[in-house]
Amino acid sequence: MAIKTIIEPFRIKAVEPIRMTTPAERQAKIREAFYNVFLLHADDVLIDLLTDSGTGAMSSEQWAAVMRGDESYAGSRSYYRFEQSVKRLFPFKHIIPTHQGRAAERILFSVMCRPGHIVPNNAHFDTTRANIEYRGARAVDLPCRESHETGAPHPFKGNMDLEALERLLAAEGRAAVPLVLLTITNNSGGGQPVAMANVRQVSEICHRYGVPLYIDACRFAENAYFIKQREPGYENRSVAEIAQEFLSYADGCTMSAKKDGLANIGGFLATNDEDLSRQEKDLLILTEGYPTYGGLAGRDLEAIATGLEEVVHEDYLQYRIVSTEYLGRHISGEGVPIVQPPGGHAIYIDAAAFLPHVEPLRYPGIALAVEFYLEAGIRAVEIGSVMFGQHDRESGEETPAEHELLRLAIPRRVYTQSHIDYVVEAILEVWKRRERIGGYRITYQAPFLRHFTARFEPLGS
Numbered sequence: 342m343a344i345k346t347i348i349e350p351f352r353i354k355a356v357e358p359i360r361m362t363t364p365a366e367r368q369a370k371i372r373e374a375f376y377n378v379f380l381l382h383a384d385d386v387l388i389d390l391l392t393d394s395g396t397g398a399m400s401s402e403q404w405a406a407v408m409r410g411d412e413s414y415a416g417s418r419s420y421y422r423f424e425q426s427v428k429r430l431f432p433f434k435h436i437i438p439t440h441q442g443r444a445a446e447r448i449l450f451s452v453m454c455r456p457g458h459i460v461p462n463n464a465h466f467d468t469t470r471a472n473i474e475y476r477g478a479r480a481v482d483l484p485c486r487e488s489h490e491t492g493a494p495h496p497f498k499g500n501m502d503l504e505a506l507e508r509l510l511a512a513e514g515r516a517a518v519p520l521v522l523l524t525i526t527n528n529s530g531g532g533q534p535v536a537m538a539n540v541r542q543v544s545e546i547c548h549r550y551g552v553p554l555y556i557d558a559c560r561f562a563e564n565a566y567f568i569k570q571r572e573p574g575y576e577n578r579s580v581a582e583i584a585q586e587f588l589s590y591a592d593g594c595t596m597s598a599k600k601d602g603l604a605n606i607g608g609f610l611a612t613n614d615e616d617l618s619r620q621e622k623d624l625l626i627l628t629e630g631y632p633t634y635g636g637l638a639g640r641d642l643e644a645i646a647t648g649l650e651e652v653v654h655e656d657y658l659q660y661r662i663v664s665t666e667y668l669g670r671h672i673s674g675e676g677v678p679i680v681q682p683p684g685g686h687a688i689y690i691d692a693a694a695f696l697p698h699v700e701p702l703r704y705p706g707i708a709l710a711v712e713f714y715l716e717a718g719i720r721a722v723e724i725g726s727v728m729f730g731q732h733d734r735e736s737g738e739e740t741p742a743e744h745e746l747l748r749l750a751i752p753r754r755v756y757t758q759s760h761i762d763y764v765v766e767a768i769l770e771v772w773k774r775r776e777r778i779g780g781y782r783i784t785y786q787a788p789f790l791r792h793f794t795a796r797f798e799p800l801g802s
């Protein structure tokens with residue numbers, strides 16, 4: 342009989358202690374952090390599920406590659422190894438390294454967007470939206486209909502709404518839409534995958550209107566694995582082949598190597614357009630660095646080159662997807678409302694359904710983030726009205742986001758199953774006392790990306 346238990350497909354070679362705190366200490370720490378978990382010291386967090394970005398553990402092969410890093414300013418051997426590793430999966434002509442994903446976004450939108458432009462996406466993530474808006478352009482989300490209902494399972498809830506894209510392009514035309522983006526997997530909408538058929542159709546529509554398609558490829562390997570599991574016709578294709586196919590429908594991509602690059606820093610911008618690549622490299626030199634390092638050390642380029650080889654291993658991806666699902670299944674089985682089905686890199690709790698008595702503009706996602714920290718030292722992030730609500734600075738008027746979510750993002754190769762069992766137990770304790778949890782008000786906010794630095798106060802205090 343085959344063994345059914347899916348294990349972490351690695352042994353642990355180096356360990357990093359985590360510090361236990363008492364409930365009284367956590368009360369003091371969260372108050373000092375103005376109830377914003379971004380403002381906590383990481384040493385005061387026990388299980389850090391704030392993000393899966395740059396928080397993964399590197400392999401022994403990656404650490405060995407770090408030692409081989411060539412720190413030459415121009416023409417570094419590590420750049421050529423990085424470029425070769427990227428091109429094995431990403432079939433684009435020009436590969437431009439950047440220090441992380443948002444630097445690739447800033448360069449791309451600086452070159453392609455003007456005030457008044459519109460950039461559609463299945464769902465923009467925070468930095469993508471902010472970089473587009475910073476250029477004076479408008480970021481428009483076109484998620485598929487199935488994504489609106491958080492609790493309803495659908496295999497490809499990350500898909501773009503094809504009819505809405507067609508309508509937008511027919512109404513606005515090539516002159517107003519410099520590019521279309523597709524975020525794979527869809528981070529703001531639940532870590533949900535995009536189907537191969539959807540990428541193909543989005544590409545066909547874009548090209549019919551003469552508009553280039555770019556993929557935000559942060560979690561390309563997780564997306565490819567979901568296609569292999571869920572889309573008929575792909576069960577016998579390798580994850581690498583699947584990724585190559587969906588990337589081949591695009592004209593370029595942005596990538597944060599802090600996710601499926603399995604690295605702690607880095608990213609890149611890729612394009613097939615020679616003229617654009619020249620303009621992008623000129624900007625890169627101005628703010629990031631020479632095009633053979635782009636703001637990274639040679640050793641970082643080596644870590645990414647090796648990470649991209651490891652991330653498409655199917656043992657790794659099976660463990661990755663199954664362990665995220667394990668958390669989702671164990672809390673939803675006890676009634677905790679989550680975005681269904683579980684995402685690839687994170688579980689998204691529906692905070693509005695968890696705390697129905699806390700109105701959206703009393704920030705139920707923030708309230709839950711505070712409670713998980715107080716209960717057990719767990720850090721998670723609100724993806725709701727603080728991150729994505731509209732707020733008019735002049736009038737103070739606020740419009741809530743479509744969903745109030747709390748994301749528990751799982752760092753890659755970092756936590757074991759017993760860490761996750763601890764998280765499950767803590768969440769269920771908070772679930773039991775949910776009726777006694779109240780909302781928050783904002784006492785300070787920055788003009789954009791306010792969630793990173795906002796300060797809060799519990800209502801009634």
Ligand SMILES: Cc1ncc(COP(=O)(O)O)c(C=O)c1O
Nearest residue numbers: 394441442443466468528559597
């Ligand atoms: C979908 C998506 N796009 C872009 C980014 C930005 O990448 P970085 O944090 O490397 O700047 C992120 C980061 O979380 C992301 O999830």
